[in-house]
Amino acid sequence: MSLSLSRLTVVVLLAGGAPAGVFALPADTLRAGRVADTIRAAADSSQTYALYLPSRYETTRRWPILFLMDPRGRALLPLELFRPAAERYGYILMSSYQTRSDGPIAPNDRAINAMLVDAQTRFTIDSLRLYFAGFSGTGRLAWYYAYEIPTNVAGLIEAGAGLPEPELLLRKTLGNKSTPFAVFLSAGSTDFNYDEVLALDSRLDEFGVRHHLETFNGGHSWPPDSICTNALTWMQLQAMGDRRLSTDQRWIDSLFTDAVAHAEEIAPTSPYAASILYEKVSSDFAGLHDTAGLKENARRLAESESTKIIMKRISELAAADQAFQRRKDFFFDAFQRRTMGATTQSLRAELGLDDVQRQATQTIDTLETIAAMRRLASVFVRASYYEPQRYLAAGDTLRALRLFGLAQSIRPDDAQLCAERDRVYRVFAASRPVPRELACESAQQAPAR
Secondary structure: OOOOOOOOOOOOOOOOOOOOOOOOOOOOOOOOOOEEEEEEOOOOOOOEEEEEOOOOOOOOOOEEEEEEEOOOOOOHHHHHHHHHHHHHHOOEEEEEOOOOOOOOOHHHHHHHHHHHHHHHHHOOEEEEEEEEEEEOHHHHHHHHHHHHOOOOEEEEEEEOOOOOOOOHHHHHHHOOOOOOOEEEEEEEOOOOOHHHHHHHHHHHHHOOOOEEEEEEOOOOOOOOHHHHHHHHHHHHHHHHHOOOOOOOHHHHHHHHHHHHHHHHHHOOOOHHHHHHHHHHHHHHOOOOOOOOOHHHHHHHHHOOHHHHHHHHHHHHHHHHHHHHHHHHHHHHHHHOOOOOOOOHHHHHHHHOHHHHHHHHHOOOOHHHHHHHHHHHHHHHHHHHHHHHHHHHHOOOHHHHHHHHHHHHHHOOOOHHHHHHHHHHHHHHHOOOOOOHHHOOHHHHOOOOO
């Protein structure tokens, strides 16, 4: 069988049956159990990736492989996060330096295709256990790659993002295309895409897609290594469930026992969290372990008074968040038509950011604190990156600088944003007068021209 991605320009060869060793494995570069920082792809010398071969790697058996796609091409970042689990479970890791989000898709196609070619020609891989992992924009693209070769892809790990297009699942269903791969989702509690990830998790149920969600304390980022380990542990379990991997019942029983024990432990003090955990365990181990009684445990805890109070508060905050998102969208849509006389404080007032920042620093209602932090993050990312990029591309530097100032008011200590403001300000101010307030502090302190 030939494995190829039709959206790509290079046909991937040799899937399934070709022997490894078409390219020799230089011992100094590709030593098992050690990270190879930079490997140049054999099929496309413009492409580079970081590589990890588990210490047990040898060519007489086939190995699952995880392709990592960082949205800024920081190949070593996700590779190090997944490396402990890859060593434990025996996964090959390949992580591209050329993957990007917020730009053309073609460079990602080329990066993935180059790694696929090398994976099949340099290593002995299990062609039925390919995995993709992406964060933010590259997580969205991973859906396209998985659907291109669904027979070969066993799982997709997506962090901090939802679908690449709202109706992708419906379109695949109407086209009689199933989703055979398992999906592991993660999001930080203050990630501006948090609600989008949770909505996708719920929607996957409607389409019968095997899925699992884990959240962590943090913002828009790859999850910590503990959750990356949980992701590969869950993928091992799912591979046993769909017969891509031989069943290890003792391991399954141990995993099940630990999960149920954890739910039982937290139930007295956190019935809401325990009810969700019982539901997850029931779903994760379906067909692999007797899950009788777990759904009843979840239902009982969900009907407790404390759980109902939390669910009511979550619903209230979700409604408030939707209202804020509408206000934010209206603000940015109208910004392109307004005059440039507005100050940073007047822009903050239009968005109600003083109130949101007060909510984010209060300590009485933790749920409200986290929700407010997500709202601030959503304004920050739009005002510090997406909207300014659009205005700079159109030559409207003043609007870009004004939005940089709004973003800096949310995160005054963000040195990267300050440096970008200074860079844009100095270039623009070199040919015309520009208010000093539109620059970061370092430019404002510079002597006048």
